[in-house]
Amino acid sequence: MGQAQALTNKLGNSIYARLGLDGEQVRLVQAVADLAHEKFAPRAASFDEAAAFPAEDFDDLFAAGLNAAAVPAEYGGLGLGPYRGDVLTLWMITKEIAKADLSLARCWEGHANSLVLLDGMATEAQKSRWFKGVVQRGEKWVAWSGEPQSRAPGERSTFxxxxxxxxxxxxxxxxxxxxxxxxxxxxxxxxxxxxxxxxxxxxxxxxxxxxxxxxxxxxxxxxxxxxxxxxxxxxxxxxxxxxxxxxxxxxxxxxxxxxAYINDGWQTCFIPHYAASFLGAAEAAFEYAMTYIRKQAKESDPYIHQRVAEMAIDLETAHLWLRHVARMWETGDHAEARIAGSRARHLIEHLAEEVVQHAIRACGARSLNKPSPLERIFRDLAFYIRHDNDDHIAAMIGKSLLGQTHDQSFYKP
Incomplete structure (x- = not known):
């Protein structure tokens, strides 16, 4: 076992115990972590370079029986999700995938979130038909909404x-x-x-x-x-x-x-799921930095000590926020979970950015030169966190506290 993987296992098992995951939950997360380390991470750069869908990674998840994580157990899946009593395990699986490749994690989120929607909204006949395709044939799902109505400067396309x-x-x-x-x-x-x-x-x-x-x-x-x-x-x-x-x-x-998608608040189920991906990217940056620091013999630098401490505190804070929100979903406090998910997403965006910046400063300019994975993490995270407007998220949280009308799904002003 390499030093980086040993560090991954040590940190992962430690935080998962503190988060209250049981042995079977940790086993599932670790199975994904092993795939991510051994197969997904080595492929990530080539998928990024070619802008190609990570099909082989999904094939590996299917072969390992992990692709149906959000399919109910009665249909042959693992039964994870916000309305199934265990959403934290799903988020930690996503986090481990994001550590290897944030793009893959986004595709995985779309697949898993779509299965959550089918579980909650589809008829029994629909579930039987579509879940069979996921469990038996490895079919992949996604949800598409994007139709921006205003053009960006220089953009000629309309949607x-x-x-x-x-x-x-x-x-x-x-x-x-x-x-x-x-x-x-x-x-x-x-x-x-x-x-x-x-x-x-x-x-x-x-x-x-x-x-x-x-x-x-x-x-x-x-x-x-x-x-x-x-x-x-x-x-x-x-x-x-x-x-x-x-x-x-x-x-x-x-x-x-x-x-029903808006009126029943389904989008709010997925907001903290995005944050789990941000956290995975940040944790990958931290682990790269720790390996780099040791290889460069920087362990005695007091400024490095401070950056390592800040990164570790940020990562633990993010984990604890996801545990906090997951417990609300898992105990039926859904109304509070919907707004708390946005609080977590807002905070974890900034924590993840901070971790990546600390990692870059600890490692120096070479960390932003390919084939360093930190170069890709930096680009991917900068792009992905723009999925929602963080100013609008914060404003929505403020409006909710003031008792004003607010959009929990898409943060419209």
Whole structure:
């Protein structure tokens, strides 16, 4: 066992004991940690360089029986999730994946979160059909909403879909952006609004017009426009523009009641899940820094001592916040969990950024030169934390404390 992996196991087992995970929970997390260290991390740079979906990593998760973590046990999965009595184990699995590759963690989140949605909103017939595909064939899921309605400077693309009810189903036409796992996923939960473009986040119409439709991504009317996706980080999420050319979705693929995604607060289940990925990236930066410091014989530098201490405190704080929020979900305090998840996400974003900056300062300029994994972590985290506007998150938290109307899902001002 190498020094870095020994450190990983020591820190991981120690923090998991303090978080209250039992032996079986730790075993699951450690199984993912071993895959992440042995297989996912060595592949991460090549996926990043090529901006390619990490298909082999999902194959490994399927082969190990770990891809169905959020599928209920009665359907052959591990039964993890916010409404299943154990969400912390799911978040720690995601954290371990993020330590190897933050892009992979984002694709994994999309898959796991989609399964949580199916568990909570799908009919029994839908669950039986779709969970079988995950458990027996390793099918991958994702949820797509992105339809920003204002152009960025210099951007020529426009995004948006329309959805039309027809006999026995719906017709979707138009484009979505930021479609994570495009070309890699088998199924997508498509959030579309009968009031017009905008999806879940950007639509201006009533929430009651928001539909969630399960789309089979092998449908030839669905195509990928890959030239749009060329970001600084999170490249292997392959979050391309996807075009729907009068795509037919049968009525039997409508998941849940119209408007339920927003009205029932489903987005709030996933906000702390994002934070778990931030934490994984930060922990990877810390472990790299610790290895670098020892290799460079910097252990006697008092400034290094301070940076190591700050990183360790930040990481433990982030873990404890996730434990705090998870306990609310697991004990049925869902109303408080929904707002606490945003508090955790707000804080952990800043803690993760701080850890990465401490790591860079402790290691120096060479840590930002490929093939250093810290170079990729720095780019990926900088991009991923922009998934939501942190100023708006903080403002939403403040409005909630003042008793004002606030948007817990997407933080609209």
């Amino acid at each position: 948006g879909t329309t959805v039309q009810a027809v006999e026995d189903g719906y017709i979707i036409d138009g484009t979505k952006a930021f479609c994570t796992s495009a070309g890699g996923a088998d199924w997508a939960l498509l959030l579309v609004n009968t009031a017009g473009p905008g999806g879940a986040r950007h639509a201006t119409g009533s929430h009651d017009g928001l539909l969630m439709l399960a789309g089979d991504l092998s449908d030839p009317s669905i195509s990928i426009e890959s030239e749009w996706w060329d970001p600084i980080g999170m490249r292997a999420t392959v979050s391309h523009v996807v075009r729907f050319n009068r795509t037919y979705i049968p009525a039997s693929n409508l998941v849940g009641k119209p408007g």
